[in-house]
Amino acid sequence: MVEATIKNFDLKQIAESGQIFRMKETTFGTTPGYFIGSGSRSLFARQEDGQTFFYCTGEEMKEYWFEFFDLDLDYEFIAKSIDPEDFYLKHAAAAGEGIRILKQDLFEVCISFLISQNNNIPRIKKTIYYLCEHYGREEINAETGIRFYTFPTPEALARLDDTELKAAGLGYRARYISEFAKNVENERINFFDLENYYAPDLTHRYLTAILGIGDKVANCIQLFGLHQLTVFPIDTWINKIIDTYYGGRFPIEKYGLYAGVIQQYLFNYAVNRKEV
DNA sequence: TCCCAGGAAGGCT
DNA sequence: AGCCTTCATGGG
Numbered sequence: 001m002v003e004a005t006i007k008n009f010d011l012k013q014i015a016e017s018g019q020i021f022r023m024k025e026t027t028f029g030t031t032p033g034y035f036i037g038s039g040s041r042s043l044f045a046r047q048e049d050g051q052t053f054f055y056c057t058g059e060e061m062k063e064y065w066f067e068f069f070d071l072d073l074d075y076e077f078i079a080k081s082i083d084p085e086d087f088y089l090k091h092a093a094a095a096g097e098g099i100r101i102l103k104q105d106l107f108e109v110c111i112s113f114l115i116s117q118n119n120n121i122p123r124i125k126k127t128i129y130y131l132c133e134h135y136g137r138e139e140i141n142a143e144t145g146i147r148f149y150t151f152p153t154p155e156a157l158a159r160l161d162d163t164e165l166k167a168a169g170l171g172y173r174a175r176y177i178s179e180f181a182k183n184v185e186n187e188r189i190n191f192f193d194l195e196n197y198y199a200p201d202l203t204h205r206y207l208t209a210i211l212g213i214g215d216k217v218a219n220c221i222q223l224f225g226l227h228q229l230t231v232f233p234i235d236t237w238i239n240k241i242i243d244t245y246y247g248g249r250f251p252i253e254k255y256g257l258y259a260g261v262i263q264q265y266l267f268n269y270a271v272n273r274k275e276v
Numbered sequence: 277t278c279c280c281a282g283g284a285a286g287g288c289t
Numbered sequence: 290a291g292c293c294t295t296c297a298t299g300g301g
Contacts (some may be wrong), residue, residue: 018282113282121282123299171297176284214284235282267282 001143002054008075010098010114011047012260014099016270017099019224021112021125022132023150027140028055035141038068039105040150042141047219055143070100070227078258085183088245092269101261102224106191107184109225113217114176121271125170130168135160157181176212183210200228219260229260237270238263 011034015023015081022037026044029197033046033053043065044055054061066072079093102218111131128151165174183189189210194203200222207218219233233251234242242250255262 116281117283118281118296119283119298120300123281126299166297169298172284172295173297173298212284216283220282233282236280236284271282 002056002058003016004052004054006052008079008098009052009069009071009100011045011052011076013096013268014069014096014100014102015262015273017096018121018271019220019264020102021106021121021128022108026146028146035146035148037151039108039150040137040139041105042139042146042148042150044141044144044146055141057143064123064233068103070103073100075100075261078261079253079263081258082262083251083254088241093262094272096265096268099229099264101229101264103227104224105151105153106195106221106225108140109221110158110180111151111177114180114212115173116168116220117173117212117214117217119173127169131157132227133261134164134168154181154184158185173212179211194226200230203228204231223260223263229258232259232263235267237267241266241270 001058012025014020015025015034023034026033026043028046033044033055036043036045041064046053054065056065079097082089082093084090112124112128115127119127121123129149131152132149135147135156138149140147157177160168160178162174165178167177168174170177180189184191194206198206203222203226204215206220207213207221208215213221216233216235219231219255222228222231223233229236232250238250252262253258
C-alpha cells in the first residue's frame, strides 16, 4: 500500500475524462474505489479526505504507476498559464481539476483508439472489455484478490479469425486491429523505437503511415501512450467547441508544451457537462 | 427511421 | 491540397 497527498489529482475525474477505457468504479470488500487495467497490470486505488491510496508495493509504484498517473508534473502551473480572457477554457479547466494525462500501455492505447474511430465511449469500453475477457488472461490482483483480465497480447489478437473478429463487434475496424496486431508481432511496427527515440513530428508520421491510423488517432496514441503533451487531438467534440467558441481555430500556440492537457480539459468539459 | 459516435480510406477534382 | 462517399455497429 502506498499512501500519498497529491494535489490536482482526482481518480473520479480521470476515470470519466475519456482517455482511459478500463478504469471503473468498484469496491474492494466494502471500500469504494477504482480498479484499473493497463496492459497486463492492474491496480486498485481510492481517495478519502485528501489522501490517495494506491494498493500496490512501493516498488510497483515507482516502476510503473507513478509515471502512469503523471505525478511529477505540476498541473496547477498549467492551469495558471491559461489566457485569463479565455473564459470558456478557464471554466473547462476548473471543471476538470484533478485530471491527469495518463501514460498508458502503448499496445493497448493503439488498439483502443483504432476501435474509437467513428464510435462512442460506452461502446468502445464494451468492446475493449470483451476483447480482454475473451482473449486476455484471467488473473488475480495481488494486493486485493480482485479478478480481472489482462489486455490481449499482439499474438493473441493476431490469431483471431474472421468469425471471432465479427463476434467482437469491431465492424469495419476489424481489419485495422488484425493488421496492427500482426505487424507488432512480426516487429514491422517497432514499439521500442517509438517509445525511446522519436520526436513528436516523426512519431506522427510513423503512426499515420499505419493502416487505420489518421491524424486524430495518432495524436491520441502520442498523448495517452507516449506522453507527448504537445499534441492536440481534434475529434468531433473538439471540432464543435472550436466552431462554437473559437471561430474555427483554436490558439494552440499559446499552450505549446501542454496543448494536450488543454485539449483534455476541453474534451472533458464538452462530453461530461454537455456545454457545447 | 434517421442520426450520431474521441475518423479514416479511397476516389475524385 | 481539399471535398465526397463509404465503411459496421449499436444506442438515442
